[in-house]
Amino acid sequence: MIKNKTSAPLTPAVLHILLALCTRERHGYGIMKQVEADSQGKVKMGPGTLYGSIGRMIDAGFIRESDNKTDPKMNDERRVYYKITGLGQKSLTAELDRYRGVVAVAKQKLLSPRIFAYGI
Numbered sequence: 001m002i003k004n005k006t007s008a009p010l011t012p013a014v015l016h017i018l019l020a021l022c023t024r025e026r027h028g029y030g031i032m033k034q035v036e037a038d039s040q041g042k043v044k045m046g047p048g049t050l051y052g053s054i055g056r057m058i059d060a061g062f063i064r065e066s067d068n069k070t071d072p073k074m075n076d077e078r079r080v081y082y083k084i085t086g087l088g089q090k091s092l093t094a095e096l097d098r099y100r101g102v103v104a105v106a107k108q109k110l111l112s113p114r115i116f117a118y119g120i
Helices: 012-021 026-040 049-061 088-110 113-118
Strands: 064-065 080-084
Touching: 012 026, 012 049, 012 064, 012 080, 012 088, 026 049, 049 064, 080 088
Parallel strands: none
Antiparallel strands: 064 080
């Protein structure tokens, strides 16, 4: 369950969806393809994970349905587009800051000569 707080850690699926939506509005299939592209094919999100996460993210206020209902290239009014909200952007920023902190600690530990000296 997603908590409606920017300080709560995000699940990997939610993180990937927010990243996919941070540059523009997308429909479900577009989100799936963007997640796959962003991860260089390492993350393939199925419809169950995608739409289950989208429902929870809407409830939490991270994303909302867009007023944009059609893709001019597809001419399909059935597609629902989603957009990131201010809360979603704040949550994404907080999560990326958390990741930066973890990476900084890992770099410090991996580059520290004492790790090799103690066999850790």
